[in-house]
Amino acid sequence: MNELLDQLAAYAPLTNADRRLVEQIMQPLRLPKGALFVEAGKRTDRIGFVTEGLFRVFSVNEQGDELTRYFMAEGQFVVSLDPFNTGKVAERNIEALENSRLLVISKTDVQGLSSQISNWDKIVNAAIERGLLEKMYDRTELIHLDAKSRYLDFLERFDHLSNRIPLKFLASYLGMKQPSLSRIRRELAQI
DSSP states (O other): OHHHHHHHHHHSOOOHHHHHHHHHHOEEEEEOTTOEEEOTTSOOOEEEEEEEOEEEEEEEOTTSOEEEEEEEETTOEEOOHHHHHHOOOOSSEEEESSSEEEEEEEHHHHHHHHHHOTTHHHHHHHHHHHHHHHHHHHHHHGGGSOHHHHHHHHHHHHGGGTTTSOHHHHHHHHTSOHHHHHHHHHHHHTO
């Protein structure tokens, strides 16, 4: 809980009373490996903060291939933002890649904190902005790199996750086939 509160306070100050209020509202949730936090085709009204574990956001294309878009690990928020805000059904799944623990808050409680914590809207907006900027980097910067450079960029930014992500999901995220990623990894291991 302290990691979450410290992260929120980094966006805008929280009083001790604010911190206690957030602590009272956040609910712990355990998800086993393979469980979905958000399921495509269904509505979602919750945000999770990962305290332990690893998640991936993915969609399934017309051919039935899973396309991994993002990964989230400890210290990050897990949410399908558009469905959360609009009430529409989710277009992507969010799956636990490991046995995971989260602190979860409902949309109703997020809105309720807005009237109880003076900096709450500023905190929420800053957290959303940070998440969106990270996702934009992933999708816009990586597209200009060749396969090997995409993998090296991933290692530079997320080396702490590289051994936790199954190779097929990492390859999908990097926009390549698993054999290509295996070849790149072998080449790099020989250097």
